[in-house]
Amino acid sequence: MRLWHTALISRLPRQQLLGQHRECCALRGLGWGKKHSVVDYVFKHPYWWLCLYHTEIMLEMGRRGYNYDDKWRVYCYRGKKIGYDYSLFTWMMGELPSGLTPKGNGSCPIYPEHDDSYLAECIENLKRKGIMI
Secondary structure, three states: OOOOOHHHHHHOOHHHHHHHHHHHHHHHOOOOOOOOOOOHHHHHOOHHHHHHHHHHHHHHHHHOOOOOOHHHHOOOEOOOOOOEOOOOOOOOOOOOOOOOOOOOOOOOOOOOOOOHHHHHHHHHHHHHOOOOO
């Protein structure tokens, strides 16, 4: 699974959006730090960047009327097996990407890896699945 480019979140079909939520939940839980070729770049950045990305997903889900467990809105929540964990949070000056405020409209590129090239790669990946965006 991949983290779709932020600009695509509002345009993802239901299956991909809900799959993205499940992927974020898995990565935030026991999957944090576990090697996976497609999402390894996520582990180079602070854990809470993933929480910000996940917030974008949940905002879009809410906009569409989809349900999710509200516990995921709390950044230190890491799933049923871990519960709440504050150990991965470092609030040091300079860690927040500039201009970062989740809005649920794709205007928030959290990961620098989510550049124009990655956007094109994501669009091509969706095309291979028969999804035209």
